[in-house]
Amino acid sequence: VQLQASGGGSVQAGNSLRLSCAASGRTFSDEAVGWFRQAPGKEREFVAAIRWRSDSPYYGDPAKGRFTIAVNNAKATVYLHMNKLKPEDTAVYYCAMSSSDSGLGSRDNYNYWGQGTQVTVSS
Numbered sequence: 001v002q003l004q005a006s007g008g009g010s011v012q013a014g015n016s017l018r019l020s021c022a023a024s025g026r027t028f029s030d031e032a033v034g035w036f037r038q039a040p041g042k043e044r045e046f047v048a049a050i051r052w053r054s055d056s057p058y059y060g061d062p063a064k065g066r067f068t069i070a071v072n073n074a075k076a077t078v079y080l081h082m083n084k085l086k087p088e089d090t091a092v093y094y095c096a097m098s099s100s101d102s103g104l105g106s107r108d109n110y111n112y113w114g115q116g117t118q119v120t121v122s123s
Contacts (some may be wrong), residue, residue, distance in 0.1 A: 021095030070116030
């Protein structure tokens, strides 16, 4: 399994970005794709997750009310739409894939990781 994250960049506070996570390597069905982020000097934290079969999405505290996760099965791609960005959203954003039935908020339950994409939000 290969995961390719893209879409990061530098924006001003209040603007939006859309991150993409393209998956390849086999057919996906029950797995979940999650987004995590890591700011300098901080732990990697959970942002959002969704299963390929498009069950209800899961959101971590950083995402609630501002971010939306969505899946495009035809393109084997998961998107993270980030609105109303704040300087504290500045981090490297990673996508990852999990085969776990639960615990999608924990990085320990993810088997595969992409390379990360940098998001920088200036005030």
